[in-house]
Amino acid sequence: IPSEIECWEREQKMNTIKIIRDLLRDEAAEGQKMNVLARFIVAQVKFLRTDCFTFQWIRGITLNAVHHRASSTGCFYYKYYDPAEMKLVERYLHNGDVFADVGSNIGSWGLFAASCGAKTYAVEPAPSTFALLKNNISLNPGLKDLIEPVQSAVGTGGGSVLFTVDNDSENRVVTVEDCEGLITQSVEFKTLDEICHGALDVAKIDVENYEIPVLKGAKGILSSGNLNIIVIEVFDNYRQIDDLLRSYGYVQYIYDYKNNVLKKHHDRGCGNNAIYIKNLKKVIERIGCEVV
Numbered sequence: 070i071p072s073e074i075e076c077w078e079r080e081q082k083m084n085t086i087k088i089i090r091d092l093l094r095d096e097a098a099e100g101q102k103m104n105v106l107a108r109f110i111v112a113q114v115k116f117l118r119t120d121c122f123t124f125q126w127i128r129g130i131t132l133n134a135v136h137h138r139a140s141s142t143g144c145f146y147y148k149y150y151d152p153a154e155m156k157l158v159e160r161y162l163h164n165g166d167v168f169a170d171v172g173s174n175i176g177s178w179g180l181f182a183a184s185c186g187a188k189t190y191a192v193e194p195a196p197s198t199f200a201l202l203k204n205n206i207s208l209n210p211g212l213k214d215l216i217e218p219v220q221s222a223v224g225t226g227g228g229s230v231l232f233t234v235d236n237d238s239e240n241r242v243v244t245v246e247d248c249e250g251l252i253t254q255s256v257e258f259k260t261l262d263e264i265c266h267g268a269l270d271v272a273k274i275d276v277e278n279y280e281i282p283v284l285k286g287a288k289g290i291l292s293s294g295n296l297n298i299i300v301i302e303v304f305d306n307y308r309q310i311d312d313l314l315r316s317y318g319y320v321q322y323i324y325d326y327k328n329n330v331l332k333k334h335h336d337r338g339c340g341n342n343a344i345y346i347k348n349l350k351k352v353i354e355r356i357g358c359e360v361v
Contacts, residue, residue: 088109089109092146095147096152097151098146105147108146112145115134119136120135120136127181129211130177130180130209131208132145132177132208133204133205133208138175138201140175144177151342152326153323153324153325153344154300154324156326157324157344157356158271158273158298158300159181160329160356161271161298162185163186165187166185166187166188166270167188167189167265167271168185168190168273169192169271170182170189170190171192171223171272171274171275171283172193172274172275172277172302173191173218174193174202174275175202176202176203176216177205178273179191179202180209180216182271183215183216184212187215187270189217190216190217190219190264190265191218191219193219194221194222196256206218220256221264222256222257222258223258223260223276224259224282224285225282226258226260227258227259228258261286262286262287262289262290267290268290269296271298272298272299272300272301273301274299274300274302275301275302280301280306281306281310281313291317292317294348296347297346297351298344298345298346298352299319299344299345300342300343300344300345302343303343304341307336319345319346320346321344322344322345324358330360330361331358332361
């Protein structure tokens with residue numbers, strides 16, 4: 070009969086195998102599986118000595134990798150962890166554009182957009198995560214004038230909401246009825262129109278199934294015609310999101326970043342992200358892509 074220690078060791082080994090398998094199956098690992106595996110091993114060795122280490126990410130950005138924070142370690146393992154979406158935004162953004170990273174977490178997308186020359190709002194409600202975001206910004210003094218951290222939830226109106234604080238990239242808005250057994254904190258609540266003062270060119274929205282209230286609080290921006298690209302995480306609310314954005318003139322596309330091709334799409338897309346574009350001509354002019 071295996072001892073408790075032997076059972077624990079076996080369980081840990083199986084967990085590690087599953088983590089590695091999932092890492093290498095991710096779309097972001099395509100074409101670099103051995104590099105991803107090597108970075109994973111390096112990180113595990115470093116985490117034996119410390120819970121946090123600093124590394125050079127992409128575009129000259131410096132980040133902290135924090136143990137058990139998949140939002141930070143994913144940057145270390147994959148570099149471009151949302152390859153299609155990040156390549157599209159990187160090629161599209163110009164100096165002086167405005168970018169909103171809604172659900173910024175540790176700030177990787179926000180810093181990425183700032184490194185492309187965009188004035189960026191990095192919006193994150195969870196206090197402990199917001200502290201990590203600000204720390205990552207402090208590691209990049211050359212970008213500090215381009216990125217503004219905003220500690221707030223985003224939705225349809227003012228006041229405050231309950232927000233989970235211990236789930237890394239899966240922190241979310243919850244109701245009083247749904248918060249039993251969860252660690253939550255009351256956080257400030259603003260609309261995207263208020264945060265961005267009505268001016269926005271590109272948005273990345275990742276708010277764990279709270280996307281509809283975020284969009285409903287951005288009526289001014291969505292109507293203005295200036296917000297041209299939206300990268301938004303979708304779940305079972307995909308059809309609602311699609312209908313709402315189409316009512317403002319947005320069309321969903323998939324981006325083949327290797328061949329620089331945009332293709333119209335009518336489904337949840339690759340992974341959980343969907344790409345919506347309003348002024349296709351402007352995108353074509355900026356990135357020189359083909360549309361099929």
